[in-house]
Amino acid sequence: MPTTLPPLALTLGDPAGIGPELACAAWLERGAAQLAPFFVVGSISVLAGAARTRGWDLPLLAIGEPADAAGCFGDVLPVLDIAGLDYAPGAPSKAGAELAFQSLEIAAGLVRGGAASALVTAPVAKSELAAVGFSHPGQTEYVAERCGIAAHNAVMMLAGPSLRVVPITVHAALAEVPRLLTAELIRARTAIAAAALVRDFGIERPRIAVAGLNPHAGENGRFGREEIDTIAPAVAQLRAEGIDASGPLAADGMFHAEARAHYDLAVCMYHDQALIPLKALDFDHGVNVTLGLPIVRTSPDHGTAFAIAGTGRARVGPTLAAIRMAGDCAARRAAA
Known part of the structure; x- marks a missing residue:
């Protein structure tokens, strides 16, 4: 990532979860993992407590604005300190949920305004956020709204x-999936994903494999007509638009090594x-990427893990992958 780009913004997540300790761990691994400079929007007191729990003597510095992070990132973990809170791993609270919400709100605004080059969100507990007035189904929908994008145009991709x-x-619910699937939904979300693979991942002509819904991709209608009536027309429309899409394919044969060599993205029905x-x-390197936004947003593909917070068992791999991917995607956008 070019050093001229603004730093990445990393949210704290729920302070009672594993987000704070993973932010600390990511900074400690910054060199070996070749991470772009980042800062945490959150609480120095929480981060200091998380570091102590893991036995780390971690230098932290409160910064006044995101631009301050790049110059000090090599020596300290920069923190936009927005609230003081005691570190209480595994014990979610109203104050913690409010801090998580505030962290997300501020970080998203900084990225949207260009002060940070990408947004990396740590895990939150949706039920805890709902209790403090967070009305969105999840962070993806919230970030989409902040960016002026309809939630249905924000596409979730999991990448490893x-x-x-x-x-x-x-x-x-699985029982609702056949009713929810439409040819236009499949076409629209796949087209958004294809454009993002070009823009953010540098894949000039993405190859997209589209799964069927039913066993054996319906076997010509024997096990359901969704492939004939819904999925195949969507694939035909994508191909007419110049997108290299194939399918519907039997899902049970799509994911072995030889099959994966023939596509860049698998589009699945549920x-x-x-x-x-x-x-x-x-599992240890999965990243949740939100496609279709005017900003780059990634997140490690796991939850708050309250049960293991502060125990030293949380693994930093997904967080490192999310930060690295955010930096790579931001650099590609800046170079375009």
Whole structure:
């Protein structure tokens, strides 16, 4: 990432979860992981407590503005200190949820305004946020709204070293998926993903494999007509628009090594169809990327993990991957 770009903004996440200690761990790994400069929007007291719990003598510095982070990042972890709070791992609270919400709000605004080059969001607990007035289904929808993008035009992609996947439907009951799937939804979300692969990932002509919904991709209507009536027309429209899409394909044959060599992105019809193979292949390196936004936004592909916060068991791999991917995508946008 060019040093002339603004630093990345990393949110604190829920301060009772594993976000604070992973932010500290990421800074400690900054050189080996070749991370772009970043700063944390949150609380020095929480970060200091998280570092002490892990036995780290971590230098922290309160900064006045994001531009201050680049010059000191090599020596200290820069923090935009917005609130004092005691570190209480595994014990979520109203004050902690308010801090998580405030961290997200400020960080998103800084990136939207150009003071930071990308947004990396640490995990939050949706139920805790809801209790303090957060009305969105998740951070993705909130960030999309802050960017002036309709939630349905913000596409979730999960990416790891071995696989990239986009689920067309996300947090929906499996019984509702056939009703929610439409040819236009599949076409629109796949087109957004294809454009993002070009812009943010430098793939000149992305190859996209589109999964079927039913076993054996419906087997010519024997096991359901969604492939015939909905998915195949969407694929045909994508191809007519110049997108290299293929399918519908039988999902059970899409994710072995030889099959993955023939596409850059797998478009799946529902949440688990996408996330099971991604987590099986790249559990410690999975990144949640929001496509279709005017800003770069990534997040490690895991939750708050309250049960292991402060125990030293949280692994920093996904956070490192999310920060690295945010920096890479921001650099590609700046170079375009």
